Amino acid sequence: MDSQLQQALKLAPLHEYLLQGSIIDNSLDVLIHRLRGLCDNSENLPEKFQDHEMVFTMKNTSIPQPVYFRVRHSLMHPECWHLRYVGQIEMGDKNRHTLVRSCIDVSTSDNVVQFLNEMGFRLDHEFVVKGYYFHKGRMKVTVSKLFRMLQPGSTENIESISNSYLVELSVMATTGQDSVAEDMKNFSEQLKPLVQLEKIDHRRLQVM
Amino acid sequence: MAAGVNVCVEALIENKIQEVRVVEKQEGNNEQEIQEIYVQPLSLSENLSKLASKIDFYKDESDEKGKPTSEGEKETEEDKTVATFQPSLWPWDSVRNKLKSAHTEISVLLDVLNIAKEPRYMVLDQVQQTQTESKPTLQLLSKKRALMSAANLLMSGSERLRKSQAETSSKPKTDFHIELLILRQKWRLKKAGNTILGDLSYKSAGSRYWQGGTFEVIKASSLPGESTDNTNKSSLEVVVPSDLEGVAYIQVEIKSVPDSMDLMSAMLKMPSGLGPVPTEAYWQQKLEVAQNVLFCKEIFAQLAREAVQSKSSIPHIVVGNQIITNVFPGIQLSIVLCHSSGKDKDKKPPLSPHKLDHNHVLEHSLHQLLRELHHKNVHFPPPHPVTAMIGVSKKRRLAGSTAMSKRELLEMTESESLLDQIIKQTKHNVLRLRTMQTIDGFAANLSDPQLAAHWSCINNSLEASCRVIITSQGYDLRAWHSFVLQIGVDTIKVITREGKVFILSYEQQELQDFIMWQISQHQISVSQNLARLMGWNILSTSTAVGVGELESSGTASSIVLASPNHDRIIAIKSGPSSGVKIYLQSSQTNGSKIRSILKDSKWQHVGGEFQEVDISKFDGRTFASKLEILMAVLVKSNR
Incomplete structure (x- = not known):
C-alpha cells in the first residue's frame, strides 16, 4: 500500500463512540428546545434531515458471518450518497461510558446500489429516517424517527414504525481517544431526565 | 299501633357458595350438570380469632x-x-x-x-413550698432592667430593618445577588472554589485566539461611611486581567508615501476622548471595553501573523504595533493597534490635534472580517445524509464521488487571509476615491460639455459602478454621450455606449485621458446630430483621424458636412487635447474669375481651400450653439 495512504488511514477517524436513547413523540418539543440551548448555533433553527437507508448483505456458505453495508442518501440533497460499514459493537467494561464500534464512511456517487448488486450484495432491508440534527463541537446529536416503507423502493409511501423518536449521540474519532467518551457522558448528563442516553446492548435486543 | 311482632334474628344455616362448576355427568352420555361448592363453616376457635382481629x-x-x-x-x-x-x-x-x-x-x-397505708418503711410527707421573701422594690428594678434590655433589642432590630428598607427602596439594584443574576444572564460565569470566574473571550463564538479573557467577580466592599456619592455604585465589581485593561482600537490609515515617510508616526496618538476607563465604571461597560480590547488584539495578532507568513511579492512590514503595506505605488496602508492601558495617568496631551484621516470604513470591515472568520469556525454545513462526516463542506464531500482533479481540490483549500481581504478592500477604496476625484474634477472645471456622474447605490466592498453622462447645455435631450465605469479591486472596466469595453489600470491619468477622448467624441456626435436636424448632409466621419498634429493621448475624430444645397462644406475636427476646430471651405470665386465651363455654381467650391473659423467670436455659450449659428448663417448667406 502506498505509504501516504497508510498515513492518511492512520489519521482517519475509524471509531464511532455512540450513546442511544429514545423519547416518545409528545416530549419531542421539550427535548429539541433543550438541545438547541446546549448545542452550537443555537441562533439557527434546528437542521432537519431526511434520509433513506438501504442495508445490503452478502450471504454465502463460505462466509460464516454476513457482511452488511449501509447505503444512505439524503432525500433533501439527492446527489449526496454515502456508504457505511459498521463493525461489531464493543460494549466495553464499566469504565467506558459509551459503545464503541468501528466505522468506515465513504462518500459515493449515486450508482453505488448498482455496484453493490453487481458485486453480489442483496438488499436486506430499507427504511426512511426523518429528524433533526444538532452538533456541539464534534459531537453529533440526532433525534430521528424511523419509517417503514410500504412499497419497496418508494420513499413517498411510508409509515412510522413507532410512536417514539430515536436519540443518538455520536462522535467519530481515531483510536485511543477515550476522553471523547467522558465528554459524551457529561453531555448526556445534561439531557437527563428528558432523555436517558445509555449504552444499549444490541445483541440483547436481537435475542428479544 | 299494634303490639310489636317478635322477629327472630339468626344466622343462615346455609353456607356461602364459593363456586359453581359445570361438570360432565358420571354416566358419560355427554350430559352436563351443575355442581355447587360451599365454603366450609368456620370452627368456633377460628370464628373467635377472626372476630378478635377486628x-x-x-x-x-x-x-x-x-x-x-x-x-x-x-x-x-x-x-x-x-x-x-x-x-x-x-x-x-x-x-x-x-x-x-x-x-x-x-x-x-x-x-x-x-406504702401509703403502712408507714413502716416510708412516710409520705407533704412537700414544703418554700416561700421566697420578695422585696417589691427589688423586683420592680429587676423587671425594669429586663424590660429595658428587651426594648433595646427590639429597637436596634427595628432600626436595622428600617435601614435595610430604606436602602432597598432608594437603590433597588444594589443587591449583590440580583446583580450577579443579571451578570449571569449576559456573561458566562462559573464558580471555582470560593471565587466566581467569568469569561469574556470570543471562544464560544468561534475564536481560536490563544489569549483568554477570564475575569473575576467580587463583592464590592463599600464602607457605610462613604455613602455620599455611591448612588450609582453597584455592589458588584469585576476584575479584568491587567493586559485587557484600558481602551484599544484599530486605526487604519491610507497615506500617500511622500507625506509621511517615518514609520514611527503611528506609535502615538491617543485621542483625548478615549481616555482610561474610570475605575468605578459600571461592570457592564467595563467588561464590554475589555472585550473590545481582546477583539482588537486578536485582529492585530491575526493580521501580523498573516503579514509575516504571506509570500506576496511586496513584503509587509510589521513594526511594533503597526503593520505597513504598499497598496499601490506611492500609497501605503497602515494598520495600527492603539492600546492605552489607562494606567499612566500623567499621559502627555496629544501633540497635535488628532488628524481624523483614518478610515472608518476599513476599520469597520476589519471587525466584520474577523467576525466572519469566527462564524465560519463554528458554523459547519450540516451533513447530508446525516451519517456523513461533520465539519466538511458539501462540495468536499462530493469531491471523491465526482472525481475532482488535484487542481480543483487545491482550489477548494485556498482561503483568503484577513490581510489579503483588507488590502483588496483598501485598493478598491483608493481606486474609487481616485475615480470620484477625477470625475468630480472634470465636472467642476468643464462647462462645455458638461459631465454628470450617477453612482449606483448597489455596491459592495470590492465593487462599485458609476455611469457618466456627457451633455451639452441646451441640447441635453438631443445629443448625449454616456459610459459606465465598473470599479474593481485594481482595475476599472469601462463600457461605452456602443458596447466597447476598455480595461483601465489604477493610474489616474488613464481615466483622465479616456474622459478627454470621450468628450472630444461627444462634440462630433453633437455636430452630427445638429447637421441632421438642420438638413445638412454628412459627407464623412472618422473617429481616428490619421492626419494633422498628434494628440497627446487618444486620437482626434472628424466630420465633414455639406449644406443643404451643397454649396458650402464645413469640416470639424475634435481632439482630446487640441480641442474642437471648425474649417470652412472657401469658394474659389473669391479673387479669381468665374469659371464659365461650370454649369452649376455648386461646382465652384470643388477643390477650394479650407480655412479655420474662429468660433470664439461667435455668440453662444457652448460649441453646439455656436455651430448652430454658423450653419444657419452659411445657409442664409447663400440665398
Whole structure:
C-alpha cells in the first residue's frame, strides 16, 4: 500500500463512540428546545434531515458471518450518497461510558446500489429516517424517527414504525481517544431526565 | 299501633357458595350438570380469632382514657411501634402487650397504696413550698432592667430593618445577588472554589485566539461611611486581567508615501476622548471595553501573523504595533493597534490635534472580517445524509464521488487571509476615491460639455459602478454621450455606449485621458446630430483621424458636412487635447474669375481651400450653439 495512504488511514477517524436513547413523540418539543440551548448555533433553527437507508448483505456458505453495508442518501440533497460499514459493537467494561464500534464512511456517487448488486450484495432491508440534527463541537446529536416503507423502493409511501423518536449521540474519532467518551457522558448528563442516553446492548435486543 | 311482632334474628344455616362448576355427568352420555361448592363453616376457635382481629384496641383506649398520663402516652407509642413493626406475628400479640402493661401499672399502684397505708418503711410527707421573701422594690428594678434590655433589642432590630428598607427602596439594584443574576444572564460565569470566574473571550463564538479573557467577580466592599456619592455604585465589581485593561482600537490609515515617510508616526496618538476607563465604571461597560480590547488584539495578532507568513511579492512590514503595506505605488496602508492601558495617568496631551484621516470604513470591515472568520469556525454545513462526516463542506464531500482533479481540490483549500481581504478592500477604496476625484474634477472645471456622474447605490466592498453622462447645455435631450465605469479591486472596466469595453489600470491619468477622448467624441456626435436636424448632409466621419498634429493621448475624430444645397462644406475636427476646430471651405470665386465651363455654381467650391473659423467670436455659450449659428448663417448667406 502506498505509504501516504497508510498515513492518511492512520489519521482517519475509524471509531464511532455512540450513546442511544429514545423519547416518545409528545416530549419531542421539550427535548429539541433543550438541545438547541446546549448545542452550537443555537441562533439557527434546528437542521432537519431526511434520509433513506438501504442495508445490503452478502450471504454465502463460505462466509460464516454476513457482511452488511449501509447505503444512505439524503432525500433533501439527492446527489449526496454515502456508504457505511459498521463493525461489531464493543460494549466495553464499566469504565467506558459509551459503545464503541468501528466505522468506515465513504462518500459515493449515486450508482453505488448498482455496484453493490453487481458485486453480489442483496438488499436486506430499507427504511426512511426523518429528524433533526444538532452538533456541539464534534459531537453529533440526532433525534430521528424511523419509517417503514410500504412499497419497496418508494420513499413517498411510508409509515412510522413507532410512536417514539430515536436519540443518538455520536462522535467519530481515531483510536485511543477515550476522553471523547467522558465528554459524551457529561453531555448526556445534561439531557437527563428528558432523555436517558445509555449504552444499549444490541445483541440483547436481537435475542428479544 | 299494634303490639310489636317478635322477629327472630339468626344466622343462615346455609353456607356461602364459593363456586359453581359445570361438570360432565358420571354416566358419560355427554350430559352436563351443575355442581355447587360451599365454603366450609368456620370452627368456633377460628370464628373467635377472626372476630378478635377486628377489635381496634387503640381506639377504645384513647376514647375511654380522656386525658392519658404522659406515661400512658409513651406506652401507647411504644406499643404502636411494636405493633406496627410486627403486625402479623400473632393475632393476640397486641392484646397481650396491652394486658401486660396494664398489669404493670396496677402493680405499681398497689405498691404505692401499700406504702401509703403502712408507714413502716416510708412516710409520705407533704412537700414544703418554700416561700421566697420578695422585696417589691427589688423586683420592680429587676423587671425594669429586663424590660429595658428587651426594648433595646427590639429597637436596634427595628432600626436595622428600617435601614435595610430604606436602602432597598432608594437603590433597588444594589443587591449583590440580583446583580450577579443579571451578570449571569449576559456573561458566562462559573464558580471555582470560593471565587466566581467569568469569561469574556470570543471562544464560544468561534475564536481560536490563544489569549483568554477570564475575569473575576467580587463583592464590592463599600464602607457605610462613604455613602455620599455611591448612588450609582453597584455592589458588584469585576476584575479584568491587567493586559485587557484600558481602551484599544484599530486605526487604519491610507497615506500617500511622500507625506509621511517615518514609520514611527503611528506609535502615538491617543485621542483625548478615549481616555482610561474610570475605575468605578459600571461592570457592564467595563467588561464590554475589555472585550473590545481582546477583539482588537486578536485582529492585530491575526493580521501580523498573516503579514509575516504571506509570500506576496511586496513584503509587509510589521513594526511594533503597526503593520505597513504598499497598496499601490506611492500609497501605503497602515494598520495600527492603539492600546492605552489607562494606567499612566500623567499621559502627555496629544501633540497635535488628532488628524481624523483614518478610515472608518476599513476599520469597520476589519471587525466584520474577523467576525466572519469566527462564524465560519463554528458554523459547519450540516451533513447530508446525516451519517456523513461533520465539519466538511458539501462540495468536499462530493469531491471523491465526482472525481475532482488535484487542481480543483487545491482550489477548494485556498482561503483568503484577513490581510489579503483588507488590502483588496483598501485598493478598491483608493481606486474609487481616485475615480470620484477625477470625475468630480472634470465636472467642476468643464462647462462645455458638461459631465454628470450617477453612482449606483448597489455596491459592495470590492465593487462599485458609476455611469457618466456627457451633455451639452441646451441640447441635453438631443445629443448625449454616456459610459459606465465598473470599479474593481485594481482595475476599472469601462463600457461605452456602443458596447466597447476598455480595461483601465489604477493610474489616474488613464481615466483622465479616456474622459478627454470621450468628450472630444461627444462634440462630433453633437455636430452630427445638429447637421441632421438642420438638413445638412454628412459627407464623412472618422473617429481616428490619421492626419494633422498628434494628440497627446487618444486620437482626434472628424466630420465633414455639406449644406443643404451643397454649396458650402464645413469640416470639424475634435481632439482630446487640441480641442474642437471648425474649417470652412472657401469658394474659389473669391479673387479669381468665374469659371464659365461650370454649369452649376455648386461646382465652384470643388477643390477650394479650407480655412479655420474662429468660433470664439461667435455668440453662444457652448460649441453646439455656436455651430448652430454658423450653419444657419452659411445657409442664409447663400440665398
